[in-house]
Each structure stands twice: as C-alpha cells, then as structure tokens.
Amino acid sequence: LIMPAISMQGGPARATALVRVSPRRWLNLQEYQSKKLMQDSGVTVQRFFVADTASEALEAAKRLKVKEIVLKAQILAGGRGKGVFDSGLKGGVHLTKEPAAVGELAGKMLGFNLTTKQTPKEGVKVKTVMVAEALDISRETYFAILMDRSCNGPVMVGSPQGGVDIEEVAATTPELIFKEVIDIFEGVRDDQALRMAANLGFKGPLEKQAADQIKRLYELFLKVDATQVEVNPLGETPEGQVVCFDAKINFDDNAEFRQKAVFAMDDTTESDPLETEAAKYDLKYIGLDGNIACFVNGAGLAMATCDIIDLHGGKPANFLDLGGGVKENQVYVAFKLLTADPKVEAILVNIFGGIVNCAIIANGITKACRELELKVPLVVRLEGTNVQEAKRILSESGLPITSASDLDDAAKKAVAAIAKK
Numbered sequence: 001l002i003m004p005a006i007s008m009q010g011g012p013a014r015a016t017a018l019v020r021v022s023p024r025r026w027l028n029l030q031e032y033q034s035k036k037l038m039q040d041s042g043v044t045v046q047r048f049f050v051a052d053t054a055s056e057a058l059e060a061a062k063r064l065k066v067k068e069i070v071l072k073a074q075i076l077a078g079g080r081g082k083g084v085f086d087s088g089l090k091g092g093v094h095l096t097k098e099p100a101a102v103g104e105l106a107g108k109m110l111g112f113n114l115t116t117k118q119t120p121k122e123g124v125k126v127k128t129v130m131v132a133e134a135l136d137i138s139r140e141t142y143f144a145i146l147m148d149r150s151c152n153g154p155v156m157v158g159s160p161q162g163g164v165d166i167e168e169v170a171a172t173t174p175e176l177i178f179k180e181v182i183d184i185f186e187g188v189r190d191d192q193a194l195r196m197a198a199n200l201g202f203k204g205p206l207e208k209q210a211a212d213q214i215k216r217l218y219e220l221f222l223k224v225d226a227t228q229v230e231v232n233p234l235g236e237t238p239e240g241q242v243v244c245f246d247a248k249i250n251f252d253d254n255a256e257f258r259q260k261a262v263f264a265m266d267d268t269t270e271s272d273p274l275e276t277e278a279a280k281y282d283l284k285y286i287g288l289d290g291n292i293a294c295f296v297n298g299a300g301l302a303m304a305t306c307d308i309i310d311l312h313g314g315k316p317a318n319f320l321d322l323g324g325g326v327k328e329n330q331v332y333v334a335f336k337l338l339t340a341d342p343k344v345e346a347i348l349v350n351i352f353g354g355i356v357n358c359a360i361i362a363n364g365i366t367k368a369c370r371e372l373e374l375k376v377p378l379v380v381r382l383e384g385t386n387v388q389e390a391k392r393i394l395s396e397s398g399l400p401i402t403s404a405s406d407l408d409d410a411a412k413k414a415v416a417a418i419a420k421k
Contacts, residue, residue: 027251028267030074032130034249037262041220044213044243048132050074054110058103060131068097068134073109073126076267079116086123087112095134102131127269135243140233141200142166145182145218147227154221156180156188156214160201162233188218202236209242210234217244224262225255274337281333282323290315291345292414293338297322297356305350308407314415317344326356331364332371339372346377348414350407353384362390366397377417378402381410 029037035045049060061069073080073092080092089108096102106129113123140163148155158178161169170177178199180192190211197210213234221229228250235245256263278285284299288306292314296302299321306316318341320334338347351361361382369378381404382390394401402417404410 027253027263028076029249029265030076030128030267031072032074032128033265033267034247037224037249038217038220038244038247041223042216043220044241046070046132046135046243046245048130051106051129051131052110052127054103054107057106057110057129057131058099061099061102064099064131064133066133068095069099069102070095070132070134071102071105071109072130072132073114074128074130075114075116075119075124075126077116077118077124079118080114083114083116083119083123085109085112085114085126092116092126106131124269135237135241135245137163137233137235137243137245138238139201140235140245141202142169142232143196143200143214143217143234144228144230144232145221145226146230148181151181153184154182154218156182156192156196156218158196158200160199162235166232182218187222188215190215200234202242206236206240206242210236213242213244224249225252225259226250227252274340278320278334278337281330283330283334283337284319284321284323285337286319287341288316288318289343290317291343291418293317293320293341293344293347295320295322295334295338295347295349295351297326297351297353301350301352305348305407305411308411309348309414312411312415314411314418317341322351322356326360328360328364328367331361332368335365335368335372335374339374339376344376346379346414346417347374348410349378349380349382350410351382351384353382353387353390356384357386358382358384358390359386359393362393365401366393366399369397369399369401374399377414379404379410379414379417381405381407 032048032050035048038045047064049063051057051060071094083092084090085108087108092114094105109126109129112126114126115123142159142162144157145154159166159169159176161176178196180196182188193211193214194207196214197207200210202210217229226249230248231244233245236242251259251262274287275285292309294302294305294316296305302319302321306319309316322330322334338344349365351358365380379402380394402413404413
C-alpha cells in the first residue's frame with residue numbers, strides 16, 4: 001500500500017510533453033484545502049468557511065446558520081485537539097452553539113502558536129481557522145482508493161469498522177476488510193459501488209447514497225492524479241446522510257506538470273527551510289542530528305553512507321540525494337545548503353556515476369569550494385562514468401580536497417577529519 005501524505009486532520013469523533021522524473025518531498029495541504037478539492041468533485045463534506053481574522057470567523061459562524069459549530073485551527077501537525085496555545089487557550093478544535101463564541105475563540109487562536117505532540121517545542125503559528133458545521137456521527141466506516149502494484153491499477157478497500165487504525169482492523173479481524181479491483185478502462189461499475197456500500201454496512205437509501213459517494217471519490221482520484229484517497233471515517237449521520245468526515249490524499253508527483261493548481265497550494269510554512277529550498281532544485285534533503293554532511297546520489301547509497309559513517313563512530317548531519325539527472329548548478333546549491341547548517345563540521349561526497357557524469361560533479365564541487373570559501377574538511381569518493389576526468393579536475397584544482405578510494409575509506413577519513421579539529 002502507498003502510505004498517505006496529505007491529511008485533512010480530524011477533530012473529535014463529533015465531526016467536526018517530456019517530463020523529467022525527480023524526487024521531491026511530500027506535498028502538504030491544509031485540511032480546508034483538501035476538503036475543498038473533495039467538495040468540488042461533489043463529495044459530501046461538512047459545510048465550512050475559512051477565516052484569517054477573528055471578525056471573519058464570527059461572520060462565518062453567523063453565515064453557517066447551524067445548531068452547532070466546530071472551530072479548527074489549521075496546521076499540518078496532528079494532535080490539535082489536545083494542543084495548547086501560547087495565548088493560554090487549550091485545544092485547537094472547539095465545539096460551540098454560540099456564533100459569538102467563535103469570534104472570541106478565534107481571537108485566541110489566530111496569530112498565536114499552537115503546540116501539539118507533533119509540532120516543534122515552540123509550536124506552530126496559526127494563520128487560518130476553519131469554521132464548520134458540527135455533525136453527529138451515528139456510525140463510522142473506512143474507505144480508500146489506492147494504486148496497488150499487485151493489481152496493476154487502482155483498488156477500492158473498505159471496512160465497516162471505521163474511525164480506527166485500519167492496520168489494526170486488518171490484523172485482528174481480516175474478514176472485515178473488503179477489496180474491489182477497479183478496471184482502469186471501465187472505472188468503478190455501479191454493481192461494484194453498491195457491493196462495497198453494502199459491505200460497509202450501509203442499508204436502505206443510505207446504500208445508494210454511499211455508492212454515489214464512492215463513485216465521486218473515484219472521479220476525484222482520477223481528476224487530481226492521486227495515488228491514494230483514504231476516507232476515515234466515511235460516516236452516516238442520525239439524519240440519514242453519508243459524509244466524508246476526514247480524508248488523506250496522496251498525489252502523483254510526476255503529474256505536477258498538469259496539476260499546477262493543486263501543487264500551487266503546497267504549504268511549506270511548517271517544513272524545514274533547508275528541505276523546502278532543496279526541493280526547488282530537485283534535491284531531496286532530510287536534516288539529521290549529526291555533524292558529517294552526506295552528499296550522495298541515490299537513496300540506497302545515501303542510507304548506506306549514513307550507516308557506514310555511524311559504524312566508524314561518526315554521526316550524519318543529513319540525507320541529501322542528488323538523484324540521477326544532476327547538473328553542475330545543483331551541486332553548487334547542494335553545497336550551499338550543506339554549509340548553511342551550523343552543525344556541519346565535515347562534508348562527505350559519495351557518488352557512484354551510473355547515469356551521473358562524475359566530471360559534472362567534480363566541476364560543481366570545485367566551483368562551490370571556491371565561491372563559498374569552504375571552511376570545513378571535504379572528503380570525496382567518486383566512482384563510475386568519467387571518473388578519471390573527474391579525479392583529474394579535483395587533483396588539479398589546488399583545493400584542500402581529501403580523496404577516498406571507496407566508501408569505507410571515505411567514512412573513516414571524514415570521521416578522522418573531525419577528530420583532528
């Protein structure tokens with residue numbers, strides 16, 4: 001299964017041409033953005049408005065004209081319901097029957113930091129709140145559409161046991177997991193949608209209503225080039241309505257060229273600034289706690305490099321993957337990112353040139369060393385395509401670059417370079 005990446009975080013049970021393939025970090029959407037995508041595809045969600053000020057939140061609460069309102073702080077981190085604001089307000093999700101209270105509560109949320117189990121210690125500043133209709137849930141089910149390699153296409157997965165960890169349901173009561181393979185040419189057939197709705201436990205008119213929601217979710221799946229749309233819970237209300245209360249969506253990064261509107265919504269405010277900057281240049285960067293920067297091509301080689309540094313008594317400061325179609329400018333940017341981390345005391349370059357030209361790497365390294373006036377030890381191990389030319393470039397550069405014969409030698413030399421300081 002493909003793990004989800006984008007979450008419409010839920011509150012309490014009361015509902016609240018040629019394209020180059022390159023690695024990138026997960027796309028981050030706020031809850032209201034994901035709900036808007038679903039709403040635009042005819043999927044039933046709670047009625048809601050978005051507000052950036054307390055007065056807008058108050059006005060939104062009045063416009064809803066409902067018995068009860070749920071106010072949700074919009075941050076990417078989970079655990080909002082039990083979070084604490086530096087304004088003193090407890091909880092990032094609040095239920096109220098009084099529109100006036102919405103404005104007051106929003107005033108204690110907007111512009112203040114909310115700290116949860118998933119945020120940094122200082123919390124995350126809340127810039128937007130979602131004002132939504134609060135609905136009771138009489139029953140919760142689980143439904144997802146995802147790409148499954150074993151079926152060579154999309155698959156529907158459902159269970160009448162929703163609102164809980166689906167992996168736990170699969171482990172303890174596998175008979176409650178239902179699967180329907182979707183023919184990519186036919187789409188979701190009426191009989192499939194009705195069968196899944198029945199398996200989810202919807203009865204009478206709710207069965208047809210749930211089947212309609214299932215088909216609309218598949219339309220959304222195709223429309224936005226998703227690799228997964230997971231709804232948990234897909235619930236029914238006491239009034240007899242089937243509602244998607246909480247969803248997670250994963251998009252196909254390779255479809256960014258035709259999903260510009262979706263990818264333009266990417267919220268990077270809670271991401272590591274270095275990670276965000278790296279993504280602009282098609283570099284994959286993950287910060288770690290050590291002091292030896294790793295500059296590698298390929299995720300497998302990057303993980304092996306981190307492991308061998310650790311084996312020899314060092315600690316990796318990051319995971320930076322250049323990928324395959326590397327250009328000289330990307331090497332320069334990579335060095336700029338690595339040296340921007342104050343924890344870095346040495347840099348280890350480990351490149352295996354299959355589709356990567358080692359000479360391009362070497363030219364990028366020498367340019368970066370000169371223009372950035374590199375102050376930390378640099379150990380370089382190159383192997384593969386055009387490696388002899390690359391070694392010549394480095395040796396004739398006159399720069400203090402330590403060459404290594406293999407990965408083990410490189411790791412030892414990087415650790416030793418720090419020990420000498």
